[in-house]
Amino acid sequence: MTRQLMEGSCALAEAAIQAGCRFYAGYPITPSTEILEYMAGRLPQVGGTCMNAESEIEAIGMVWGAAGCGVRAMTASTGQGVSLMQESFAELANAQIPVVAVNMCRGQGDYFQATRGGGHGDYRFIVLAPASAQEAVDLAQLAFYLAEKWRNPVMIMGDFLLSHTSEIVEFRAPAFPELPAKSWAITGANGRRGITLSPLGPAEKLTTDIATTLAHATDKHTAIKAEEVRVDTGHLDDAELVVVAFGFPGRFVKYAVQLARARGLKVGYVRPITLWPFPTAAVAAAAERTRAVAVFELNGGQMVEDVQLAVLGRVPVHSIGGISHDHSGFGVGPLLDVDYILTRIAGVYPGKGVA
Amino acid sequence: MNATVTIDTETCKGCVLCIPICPPKVLTMSTAVNGKGYRYPLLHDGCTGCELCAKVCPDFCFEVYREGRVA
Amino acid sequence: MSKPVTSDEWQVTSKKAEVAADSDVPTHHSSLVTHHSLHRVVEKPDLLLTTEHSLCPGCGEPVALRIILELLQDLGLRERTICVAGIGCYTAFPMIMDVDVMQALHGRAPSVATGVKRVRPDAFVFTMQGDGDMISEGLQEVIHSAARGEKFTAIVFNNAVFGETGGHMTAATVLGQHTKTSVGGRDRERHGYPIKISELVAQLDGTAYVARAAVHTPSAIKLTKQYLHDAFRAQLDGKGFSLVEILTMCPTDWFVPPDQGPAFLERQLVPTYPLGVIKAA
Numbered sequence: 001m002t003r004q005l006m007e008g009s010c011a012l013a014e015a016a017i018q019a020g021c022r023f024y025a026g027y028p029i030t031p032s033t034e035i036l037e038y039m040a041g042r043l044p045q046v047g048g049t050c051m052n053a054e055s056e057i058e059a060i061g062m063v064w065g066a067a068g069c070g071v072r073a074m075t076a077s078t079g080q081g082v083s084l085m086q087e088s089f090a091e092l093a094n095a096q097i098p099v100v101a102v103n104m105c106r107g108q109g110d111y112f113q114a115t116r117g118g119g120h121g122d123y124r125f126i127v128l129a130p131a132s133a134q135e136a137v138d139l140a141q142l143a144f145y146l147a148e149k150w151r152n153p154v155m156i157m158g159d160f161l162l163s164h165t166s167e168i169v170e171f172r173a174p175a176f177p178e179l180p181a182k183s184w185a186i187t188g189a190n191g192r193r194g195i196t197l198s199p200l201g202p203a204e205k206l207t208t209d210i211a212t213t214l215a216h217a218t219d220k221h222t223a224i225k226a227e228e229v230r231v232d233t234g235h236l237d238d239a240e241l242v243v244v245a246f247g248f249p250g251r252f253v254k255y256a257v258q259l260a261r262a263r264g265l266k267v268g269y270v271r272p273i274t275l276w277p278f279p280t281a282a283v284a285a286a287a288e289r290t291r292a293v294a295v296f297e298l299n300g301g302q303m304v305e306d307v308q309l310a311v312l313g314r315v316p317v318h319s320i321g322g323i324s325h326d327h328s329g330f331g332v333g334p335l336l337d338v339d340y341i342l343t344r345i346a347g348v349y350p351g352k353g354v355a
Numbered sequence: 356m357n358a359t360v361t362i363d364t365e366t367c368k369g370c371v372l373c374i375p376i377c378p379p380k381v382l383t384m385s386t387a388v389n390g391k392g393y394r395y396p397l398l399h400d401g402c403t404g405c406e407l408c409a410k411v412c413p414d415f416c417f418e419v420y421r422e423g424r425v426a
Numbered sequence: 427m428s429k430p431v432t433s434d435e436w437q438v439t440s441k442k443a444e445v446a447a448d449s450d451v452p453t454h455h456s457s458l459v460t461h462h463s464l465h466r467v468v469e470k471p472d473l474l475l476t477t478e479h480s481l482c483p484g485c486g487e488p489v490a491l492r493i494i495l496e497l498l499q500d501l502g503l504r505e506r507t508i509c510v511a512g513i514g515c516y517t518a519f520p521m522i523m524d525v526d527v528m529q530a531l532h533g534r535a536p537s538v539a540t541g542v543k544r545v546r547p548d549a550f551v552f553t554m555q556g557d558g559d560m561i562s563e564g565l566q567e568v569i570h571s572a573a574r575g576e577k578f579t580a581i582v583f584n585n586a587v588f589g590e591t592g593g594h595m596t597a598a599t600v601l602g603q604h605t606k607t608s609v610g611g612r613d614r615e616r617h618g619y620p621i622k623i624s625e626l627v628a629q630l631d632g633t634a635y636v637a638r639a640a641v642h643t644p645s646a647i648k649l650t651k652q653y654l655h656d657a658f659r660a661q662l663d664g665k666g667f668s669l670v671e672i673l674t675m676c677p678t679d680w681f682v683p684p685d686q687g688p689a690f691l692e693r694q695l696v697p698t699y700p701l702g703v704i705k706a707a
Contacts, residue, residue, distance in 0.1 A: 022545070023541065023544065023545055025541065049544045049545065051540070051541075051544065053537070053570075054566070054570045055566065057534070057537070057567075058534075058536075058537040058540075058566070058567055058570060059537075060537075061530070061531075061534045061536075061537025061538045061540070061541065061567070062537050062538070062540050062541035062544070063541060064530070064534075064537075064538050064541060065510070065528065065530075065537065065538035065539060065540060065541025065542040065543075065544075065545075066541035066542070066544065066545045067541075068528045068538070068541075068542065069508075069541075069542055069545050069546050069549075071545045073541070073545075087531060088531060088534065091531055095529070186508055186526045186527075186528050186542070187526065187546075188505050188506045188507060188508060188525075188526055188546075188549055188550075189504060189505055189507070189524065189525055189526050190505040190506075191505075193524060194504075194523060194524045194525040194526050194527065195526055195527075196520045196521060196526075196527045196528075196529060197526075197527070197528050197529065198520065198527075198528075198529030199529065200517070200529055201521065201529075205475050205520075205521050205522065205523070205524065206475055206476060206521055206522065207521065208521060356462060356464075357464075358464070359458065359462075359464065361454075361455065361458070363477065366477050366478065368482070368483035368484075368684075369483055369684070370483035370484035370677075370684035370685065370687075371484075371684060371685035372484055372684065372685060372687070372688065374685075375685075376644065393483070404467065406467070406468050407644050409468045410489075410492075410644055410647050411489060411641075411644065411647070412489075413481065413483070413484060413485050413486070413487075413488040413489050414477060414479075414488065415470040415471075415474065415477035415488070415492065416477070417468070418455070418466055418468060418469045418470075419466070419467050419468035419469075420458050420459075420462075420464035420465065420466050420467065421464060421465060421467050422462075422463055422464050422465070423465070
């Protein structure tokens with residue numbers, strides 16, 4: 001399979017299958033439903049199983065079971081469905097079960113849910129935010145690798161545009177380093193003592209130690225933050241204003257930055273690809289060399305807090321996005337518009353009385 | 356003697372379920388207590404090896420012995 | 427069934443106990459085998475890693491666990507077994523069972539077991555849940571798994587109470603049963619009616635075998651082993667979903683002394699939850 005025109009959701013699902021995903025369980029909910037549909041048709045062709053679960057809670061339960069057996073497993077939903085899955089997310093992270101979950105968001109208001117965790121406890125998902133169908137393909141393959149490398153769940157943040165826009169994509173064979181054998185996977189106690197896979201205690205029988213189990217689930221966060229940041233930046237060398245944005249809106253911002261440059265405004269951008277771990281160092285470095293930072297996100301102000309933490313008061317930070325939905329609530333709102341973004345950029349550009 | 360049981364008195368939690376279940380009534384509860392503070396069953400002569408005490412005990416305290424062919 | 431020993435009778439038998447202390451019944455395995463030619467015919471199950479567990483005196487769940495482990499051993503299923511455990515007092519069991527166990531969340535074992543059995547169809551998969559877990563929190567999960575005919579065996583220890591939290595009403599608590607949230611007894615006006623999970627699940631076409639047993643008497647224990655065997659066979663033969671409901675004693679959260687557990691179960695639970703095979707393919 002080389003280059004082809006595919007709808008974003010389908011491309012992401014195909015990439016997951018090519019990465020070895022052989023179990024999917026989901027519930028239809030806009031704008032993630034196409035992933036479920038694609039999996040229902042395609043997974044049986046490769047000997048996999050797709051379950052249309054009767055609820056999102058059962059969907060993540062089924063994924064837990066499959067992944068706990070060492071099978072690459074995935075689910076997808078949107079914010080409301082992801083809300084339902086939170087208890088299981090928090091606990092499978094404690095059990096260190098690698099799963100991949102996709103949130104095809106309505107708008108961008110699920111940033112906190114994804115990066116802080118909408119569930120209980122100290123767990124974190126690794127969160128990847130593609131801005132194109134090709135990037136979704138590449139990040140889907142990376143997601144399965146990272147989930148197993150760290151035994152940590154991974155979330156891919158998409159949105160309505162990613163889901164429903166058809167773009168040219170190319171599927172490249174994944175070339176990741178080899179991973180260790182899954183000695184933690186539940187396979188039946190063939191030739192060995194039985195083991196337990198649990199969020200409440202260790203794998204070994206006859207011991208109980210939830211404190212150590214919880215510590216193991218979270219100790220790796222420091223290492224993940226050090227090793228797995230991914231970020232896209234541009235025009236930062238002489239930027240007077242840096243705009244931070246993620247996902248498809250990040251792509252709109254990149255285009256707006258080009259147009260601003262053409263008009264003589266020295267604007268740069270930082271587009272986090274990993275929302276967690278957040279590219280704090282990249283934002284801080286950009287803040288060192290600029291005079292103002294603007295955050296464009298389609299929510300009431302969520303990523304701006306991570307930006308403020310990275311900027312640490314060096315320069316002013318402006319929110320230039322906002323909550324924006326179409327009349328259905330599922331799709332693209334009026335603020336996702338290049339002219340609007342340009343107007344907001346001009347409004348906070350230093351030297352125009354606002355810096 | 357053609358049957359008997361051994362009793363792990365230290366694991367016993369004194370639930371007394373074995374006492375009434377024993378058909379020949381050869382189990383009685385001690386007055387002494389074990390390390391956990393529970394009374395435990397004492398075995399008198401006359402065990403028939405029927406295995407009922409072992410089956411009902413929630414703490415797996417009984418092992419049953421009989422003469423003749425192993426079950 | 428014999429009358430439980432009362433504390434008065436303990437006083438009488440304590441005299442006998444002192445006599446028993448002088449009895450010369452040997453207690454050592456090697457002595458029994460070598461000098462008395464006796465064979466050990468019953469010991470702890472091979473798949474039980476220790477007899478030390480934290481469950482209450484007189485709890486019925488370890489009695490049920492014994493039967494399950496003996497059956498897994500008898501049927502040669504150890505290497506293929508994947509147990510999916512729910513959350514309750516029995517959550518203490520995974521670490522003492524020599525089989526692979528996947529610990530699930532409260533109510534969620536059926537969906538996890540679905541994922542397991544779908545990707546590992548050759549595994550022998552059973553859930554181990556309580557009535558609070560399966561019938562309160564997880565009612566939707568077990569019903570959907572049964573309807574889909576998922577080929578695992580669901581086992582529910584039904585003691586009609588939330589044991590682990592200290593004695594609260596579940597969807598299976600019977601009318602008249604006192605708990606800390608059905609104070610004075612479950613009342614149909616204030617608390618509604620219990621759910622009979624076996625009868626409910628038996629109505630679904632995907633269910634191949636449903637039976638209700640108990641562990642309060644030796645004959646009930648024998649029935650439990652028979653029904654579990656038949657449920658396991660239904661899975662091994664690929665017939666569909668199977669459920670065995672095992673009534674277990676919980677004297678602590680029935681607020682009775684341990685030795686009264688079996689009588690309480692017979693008097694209070696069995697009328698609502700009659701024993702027997704409810705559905706067989």
